[in-house]
Amino acid sequence: MGRRPGHDFTRSRSGYVFLTPWFVGVAGLVLVPLAFSLYLSFTDYNLLGSPEWVGLDNYRQLFGDDDRYLHSMRLTLGYVVVAVPLQLAAALAAALLLSPSRRGQGVYRALFYLPSLLGASVAVSITWRALFDYGGGVNSFLATFGIEERSWVNNPSTVLWVIVALEIWRFGAPMVIFIAGLQQIPAEVYEAAALDGAGPVTTFTRITIPMLSPIIFFNLVLGVISAFQTFTPAQLVGDGRGGPADSTLFYAVNLYQQAFEYQRMGYASAIAWVMLAVLAVVAGLLFWTSRRWVHYGD
C-alpha cells in the first residue's frame, strides 16, 4: 500500500511532463494575453507609449459617449437575429432533403457542405464582393429581367443583405449536424404517426421538430456565438472600415478599427470584454428558454 501513492505520483508526473508543451502554449497564447487584455481595458494605451491606468473610463465612455459603438452593437444584434435563424432554416431544409439514403446522396452532402469550409475565408469574401459589384454576376443575372445595374456592396442600404446572404450560403456545418440528428429519430415513431393518419406537416411540427430540438438548440448557440464575432465577411464585403457610411460597422469591425486604426488598445480591450459579457448573457438566456422548448427525451 505504501508504494501506491509514490507509483501514482511518478505516473502522473510523466503525464504532466508530456502536458508541458500544451500547458506552455495555453498559458503563453491564451491565459496571459487574456489577463493582459483585461488589464488593458482599464488603461489608455496607444501601442506606441505605455499603458496609463484610467479605471472605468473606457467602460463609461462605451455606454455614455460613443454613438458609433452603440450603432455597432445594434447592427450586430440585428444581424444575429436575422441571419442565424435564416441560416438554420436553410440548413434544416437541406438536411431534410439530404437525410434519406439515396444513390449519390454523399456527393450532394459534400457539395452542400463545401461552402461552410470556404465561407469564412478571405478569398470567398472577395469573390462575393465582386459578384455583387458593378460588372458582377448578380447584376448580369438581374439584367436579364431588365433590372438596372447597381453596386450592391457600395450601397449602405443593401450591403448588409449581401453579408447575410453569404452567411446563409454557409449552412453546411449545421446541415451536417442536422442530418446526423434526423437519422437518430427512430423510424417507428414516424410509422406510428402515419398509422394515426398524421400528414407531412403534422409529422414535421409534432415529431421532427421536438425530436430534433436538442440539435436545433446546439446549432442555435453555436450560430449565435459565431455570428456575434462576424469579422472577415464584414471587413471584406464592406469597404474594410465599417463603410460605406458605417453600414458594415459590425461589433468586431469596430473593435478592430479602435485597436489598429485609432490605436486605442485599452478602449478596444474594453469592447472585447463587453462582447464576452454580452455573449455570456445571450447564451444564458438561450439556455434558460431551452427548458421550455428543448426535449431531451427519456
Add this chain to the structure above:
Amino acid sequence: MRTRLCTALLVAALTAAACGSAGDGEDSGANTSDAVTLRMTWWGNPARAEATQEAVELFEERNPDIDVEVSPASFSGYYDKLNTQFASDAAPDVFQDDQVTTYADQGLLLDLGEYDDVLDTSQIDDGFLAQAMVDDRLYELPAGSSPMALVVRPSAFDAAGFELPTAETTWEEFADLAVEIQATIDDGGWALADSSSLPNHFQVFLRQRDRDWFSEDGSSLGFEAPDLVDWWTYWADLREAGAVPPADVTVASAGGDVTESPVAKNQVAMSIYGTSITLPNDEWAYGPLPNEAGNPGVYLMRSNSWAVNAETEHPDEAVALVDFLVNDPDAGEILGLTRGVPPNQSIAASVKDGLDAKEQQIVEYVEYLSQDGNSRPAPAPDPAGTRNIRSEMFDRYSQEVLFGQRDAADAAEAFVAEAQQLIDSGH
C-alpha cells in the same frame, strides 16, 4: 518508471529545442557574417515596389557590407502593421511615412539633423524640409512631391469645342463647364470625378480661403463647419445635375484606393488628382485647379517621406540609405517619379530627359508651381495623432452626406466636434 520519466523529459527537451532553434537560426545567420542588416518598408503600387527594390540593390552593390531586407506593402493595413511592430520593438530601420508629428512625438524617429555628415539636404528646397520637421528638428526626408492638379482628357473637350479650364476659372464656372460637358457624354461616363470625400482636394479649397486643415499651432481645426458645408454642397449640386458619378460609383475608391478611381477606370473627363499617382494611359493632360489665380491653395505637398527608426542599431548605415535614395543620381534615375517629382532639384532636372511625355508633364507642372505666385508655402505638418481625421473620419462623414443619410449642415457640425475631440485627446 525512471525510463518513462526520462523519455518524457527527453521528448519535452527535444520539442523545446526544436521550437527554439527556428528563432535562433535567424539571429546566428545575421551575426556570423560582418554584414550589417537593415530592414526597410514602404507602401505603394507594384511600379514603386520594383523601382525601389532595384535602387536598393544598387545601394547594396555599392556597400557590400550592408544587407537590406525590404518588405514592400500596400497602403491598407500599412500603419496597423508598423504600429504593432513598434509596440513589439520589431519596427524596420527605414520606413516610408506621412505622419511625422505622431511618431516624433513618441520619440520613435531618429533626429536626422544630427547626421548631417551622412545626409546631404543642400539640394532640397526648404519648403519640402519644413514638411518633415517637428520643433525645428528634421525627422524625415521627403521622398517626392505630389501637389494637386486637375487632370483632363483633352479629347472630351475637343470633340464638343470646349476650352480647357485655367487657373482663372472660378468654381462656379467650373461647375457650369462640367454640366455642359456632361451633355456631350454617353451613359456610364461623367464630366468630373466627385472630390467631396477627398481630404487633399478639400485642403486646396480651404487654402484658397486662407484656411487650412489645422490651425497654425495645431490645437484646433483650421476651418469651421460652414466651409465644409460649402464644399459638400458644391459637389452635391454637381451630383444632382448628373455631372459627377453617383454615390455607389464614387465610394468604390473610398479610402484612397487609386486603382478604383474614376480616372483609373476612364469613367470621367476631368478630375482633381495628386501628381504622384500614376495615370492609366496617355490620354490625360495636367493643368491648374479652378480659382487658383491670385490666391492659390495648391502647394508642393510631399507625397511621403523616409524616416529612420530611433532604435536602429545602425543609424549611420540607415541614414546613408535614405541619403542614397534621395540624393544619388543613379538612384534618382531608377526611382523616376514613383514617389512624385524628386525633391532634390538637380536630380529632378536630370531625370526629366529620361521620362515619357506623361511624366514630363508632371515635372513641367511642378516647375510651373515653383514659379512665383502659382503656389504657396506648405502648412506645418499635421498635429500628432490626428491622421484619422483626414483619412477615416472625413471619409465617413462625407459618405453619410453622399448617400443622403444626413444633411450637410448637420454632418459638418458633427464632424468638427468629433475632430476637435480627437485633437484634444492627442494632448
